Amino acid sequence: MSKFWSSLAKQVEPYIPGEQINDDTIIKLNTNENPYPPSKQVIRAIDEASKNLRLYPSPTVDELRSEIGNINELSKDHIFIGNGSDEVLAFSFMAFFEPGKRIKYPEITYSFYPVYAKLFNISSEQIMLNDDYTIPIERFYDSDGGVIFPNPNAPTGIYLELEAIKQILENNPSHVVIIDEAYIDFAKESAVSLVEAFPNLLIIQTMSKSRSLAGLRIGFAIGSPELINGLERIKNSFNSYTVDRLAIAGAIEAIRDNDYFQQTTTKIIESRTYLKNQLEARHFDILPSQANFLLISHKEVNAESLYQELKKQGILVRYFQKPGLENFLRISIGTPEQIEKLLEKIDHIIKPSP
Numbered sequence: 069m070s071k072f073w074s075s076l077a078k079q080v081e082p083y084i085p086g087e088q089i090n091d092d093t094i095i096k097l098n099t100n101e102n103p104y105p106p107s108k109q110v111i112r113a114i115d116e117a118s119k120n121l122r123l124y125p126s127p128t129v130d131e132l133r134s135e136i137g138n139i140n141e142l143s144k145d146h147i148f149i150g151n152g153s154d155e156v157l158a159f160s161f162m163a164f165f166e167p168g169k170r171i172k173y174p175e176i177t178y179s180f181y182p183v184y185a186k187l188f189n190i191s192s193e194q195i196m197l198n199d200d201y202t203i204p205i206e207r208f209y210d211s212d213g214g215v216i217f218p219n220p221n222a223p224t225g226i227y228l229e230l231e232a233i234k235q236i237l238e239n240n241p242s243h244v245v246i247i248d249e250a251y252i253d254f255a256k257e258s259a260v261s262l263v264e265a266f267p268n269l270l271i272i273q274t275m276s277k278s279r280s281l282a283g284l285r286i287g288f289a290i291g292s293p294e295l296i297n298g299l300e301r302i303k304n305s306f307n308s309y310t311v312d313r314l315a316i317a318g319a320i321e322a323i324r325d326n327d328y329f330q331q332t333t334t335k336i337i338e339s340r341t342y343l344k345n346q347l348e349a350r351h352f353d354i355l356p357s358q359a360n361f362l363l364i365s366h367k368e369v370n371a372e373s374l375y376q377e378l379k380k381q382g383i384l385v386r387y388f389q390k391p392g393l394e395n396f397l398r399i400s401i402g403t404p405e406q407i408e409k410l411l412e413k414i415d416h417i418i419k420p421s422p
């Protein structure tokens with residue numbers, strides 16, 4: 069604590085991101101990055117855009133909004149761009165959730181939601197998941213101040229069908245329901261088809277996972293023009309240029325290179341099934357993930373010690389020291405080579421020597 073801090077700076081409980089280690093020899097499976105590099109088109113576009121760094125970027129980001137609108141069959145008025153989806157989430161809390169009115173989110177979910185709730189003084193009801201870690205739909209009805217959850221949920225990876233999302237929307241007609249679709253490209257289908265029918269639906273997606281651009285920081289929201297205007301009002305009261313020239317240029321090409329996106333996404337989904345089968349053969353319990361990670365546990369292996377042992381052997385996975393998650397590890401889907409290394413190390417750690 070410092071005497072120079074405002075009461076807000078004293079009260080906040082900052083989010084703790086997964087470890088970012090600058091060491092190419094480490095196999096990094098802890099922050100759900102894409103194991104494949106971005107499309108070559110992206111790199112060329114960033115190179116070209118670097119010639120104009122002297123100039124401010126577009127404050128309205130129209131070209132990228134149109135590209136994202138096109139692939140979703142919506143006009144650019146339905147799209148908002150931000151500096152990573154974390155920023156879009158923060159703006160959404162400010163734009164749509166009211167201090168004093170309780171929002172609902174799952175008890176086990178993305179840990180940034182409680183951080184934003186505290187930062188913006190928004191009270192919340194944390195809804196317990198069902199015993200099988202699925203979302204109890206009815207408990208999200210009739211919220212006092214709005215609803216937010218990821219689909220697939222994080223860190224469980226469990227996907228919720230559109231029919232259920234529709235019911236949550238229908239039962240919250242006066243409040244915004246935010247569906248954080250950070251991992252949706254690895255799952256069955258986006259809720260974007262519901263946007264025209266539900267003016268209270270805000271979808272948030274990111275280029276960090278399926279488009280291999282975690283380092284570029286581009287996230288976006290899809291919703292009714294009414295909601296998008298609300299986000300614009302907040303953004304333009306904070307910083308007119310939240311996304312830079314290089315990020316805009318790279319993101320446009322990442323959307324345009326659909327073939328590369330399809331190829332890398334398919335490979336990750338195939339590797340997910342392979343890793344799941346391999347871990348099940350080693351008696352791990354695995355939640356049914358539709359994301360680019362698996363949440364795993366083992367009755368006879370302590371999750372924290374497995375995390376520590378893997379780390380010693382050069383493989384970083386995510387261990388959450390949080391109630392309800394003590395027995396789990398979250399493992400991001402790597403390349404086939406990384407997965408073989410992981411399995412080799414796991415075998416070495418869990419198999420007692422003869």
Ligand SMILES: Cc1ncc(COP(=O)(O)O)c(C=O)c1O
Nearest residue numbers: 152153154178218250274276287
């Ligand atoms: C559920 C969820 N939402 C949002 C994000 C943030 O992504 P970014 O800020 O990189 O777009 C993450 C990142 O891990 C996530 O897991």
